[in-house]
Amino acid sequence: MNKWLEKPWVIRVVALILSVLLFVVVAFDENVYDNDDGFEMPFGNTNETQTLDDVPVQTQIDQERYVVSGVPETVTVSLQGSVSLVTSTVLQRNFDVFVNLEDTGTGTHTVPIEYSGIPDRLNVYIEPQEVEVTIEERASLEFNVTIDTVNRDKVEEGYEVANVYSDPEQITVTSSKSIVDKIAIVKGFVDVSGFSESQTIENVPVKVYDSQGNELNVRIDPPTVDVSVDMKNPNKTVPISIETENELPEDVRVTSMELETEEVQVFAAESYLDQLEEIATEPIDLSQISESGTIEVPLVIPSDVRKVNSETVNVNIEVETIEEETVEDVTIEYEDEVDELSVSFIEPDTNSMNITMRGFPSDLSDVATADLQLTIDIGDLAPGEHQLPVELSTPEDIPEEIEFEAEYDQVTINIEQEE
Numbered sequence: 001m002n003k004w005l006e007k008p009w010v011i012r013v014v015a016l017i018l019s020v021l022l023f024v025v026v027a028f029d030e031n032v033y034d035n036d037d038g039f040e041m042p043f044g045n046t047n048e049t050q051t052l053d054d055v056p057v058q059t060q061i062d063q064e065r066y067v068v069s070g071v072p073e074t075v076t077v078s079l080q081g082s083v084s085l086v087t088s089t090v091l092q093r094n095f096d097v098f099v100n101l102e103d104t105g106t107g108t109h110t111v112p113i114e115y116s117g118i119p120d121r122l123n124v125y126i127e128p129q130e131v132e133v134t135i136e137e138r139a140s141l142e143f144n145v146t147i148d149t150v151n152r153d154k155v156e157e158g159y160e161v162a163n164v165y166s167d168p169e170q171i172t173v174t175s176s177k178s179i180v181d182k183i184a185i186v187k188g189f190v191d192v193s194g195f196s197e198s199q200t201i202e203n204v205p206v207k208v209y210d211s212q213g214n215e216l217n218v219r220i221d222p223p224t225v226d227v228s229v230d231m232k233n234p235n236k237t238v239p240i241s242i243e244t245e246n247e248l249p250e251d252v253r254v255t256s257m258e259l260e261t262e263e264v265q266v267f268a269a270e271s272y273l274d275q276l277e278e279i280a281t282e283p284i285d286l287s288q289i290s291e292s293g294t295i296e297v298p299l300v301i302p303s304d305v306r307k308v309n310s311e312t313v314n315v316n317i318e319v320e321t322i323e324e325e326t327v328e329d330v331t332i333e334y335e336d337e338v339d340e341l342s343v344s345f346i347e348p349d350t351n352s353m354n355i356t357m358r359g360f361p362s363d364l365s366d367v368a369t370a371d372l373q374l375t376i377d378i379g380d381l382a383p384g385e386h387q388l389p390v391e392l393s394t395p396e397d398i399p400e401e402i403e404f405e406a407e408y409d410q411v412t413i414n415i416e417q418e419e
Contacts, residue, residue: 049080050090057113058098061135066106067176070133071099075113081122089118097126101135108134136176143186144170145206147227150189155231156196158267158307162232164190166225171206175218183218184211190227200228236273237263240299240313245283251322252290253360258316264299265309272304281313292318320360327355332374332390332411340418341383347412355392359402367402371395376411383415 054074061068079086095117112130145166152161188204203224208216240259264279281297294316329352345351355372357364373393389410
């Protein structure tokens with residue numbers, strides 16, 4: 001059976017038969033409809049009503065001169081009549097629904113909705129039957145296109161939008177004069193999320209708004225524009241400053257604190273970079289420093305900075321701790337005001353003693369043995385055994401932090417008369 005239906009001549013024969021049957025039914029139905037002698041045909045004289053929704057409405061007016069508002073886009077049309085005529089009309093839809101405004105002037109008018117192309121033997125009901133329309137003179141005006149970039153804060157890190165261009169820069173808006181007079185701005189919108197390179201976005205829709213931000217329904221020529229977005233990557237290299245907090249332990253001193261990288265590349269808006277002088281580290285807690293080494297310190301990134309080429313920096317810290325150093329056999333000097341006297345040391349049993357220095361190595365290295373003096377004051381002491389205090393003298397330019405301690409605070413000497 002399927003093979004028979006696939007043959008072209010079979011399809012043509014079936015189509016012809018169906019056409020003849022449709023013609024016979026329509027002719028038969030019309031004869032019944034026109035029969036006024038009261039004789040009822042075997043199939044009856046049945047009327048039917050069918051409703052068509054969303055039937056488009058045409059506006060008949062000089063579109064180049066006038067703009068019409070109030071005409072509905074579609075209406076509902078109900079057809080009543082013989083089954084065959086209603087059915088064929090519905091299937092063919094070879095009719096028009098319109099409002100005729102050719103001889104109507106500007107202003108507001110109530111006009112009927114009309115139709116054409118529907119057989120007279122059918123009853124036609126249109127909902128609504130009439131509408132209130134407003135006719136205004138058409139106006140056209142050129143406007144500059146403004147491009148709004150959406151999500152500027154979501155462009156690729158370190159980048160920013162430099163310039164935005166529209167091609168064409170102007171469009172023509174056509175509508176009624178009252179609508180055109182309301183136009184406040186003409187805009188296109190471009191989402192720049194993830195942008196890092198300059199690019200062109202084609203066919204960006206153009207929207208027209210009044211001063212309240214309401215979109216206006218107007219004709220726009222052209223309805224779309226091409227938008228070019230220029231991206232830039234402003235940056236600046238600035239020095240890094242080391243910040244510290246708290247105090248070093250008492251017996252620790254920093255001799256050097258150096259950055260392995262002294263500069264950082266900062267990405268931000270040009271206006272911010274113009275006044276940016278440096279980027280600081282987070283404060284280094286000196287109270288936790290006890291030995292030399294390298295530490296990684298985060299940088300303080302201001303909120304205006306989009307990106308830096310490094311968020312941390314290594315700091316090399318050299319410290320020294322207090323040490324003790326002994327200077328041995330420093331001579332104890334004295335002045336012998338009496339030539340006939342001789343002095344001998346009992347405790348200690350030699351005329352020298354050791355001196356202990358306590359301080360930071362860098363300070364101790366500046367102290368020479370010759371700079372230290374031990375003296376006792378014999379004065380006019382009489383012969384015999386005496387205990388005398390020892391005085392330690394140091395140069396004035398030696399750091400105050402150095403502590404000196406002589407081996408003995410006092411000595412015991414014996415003074416004898418020479419023969």
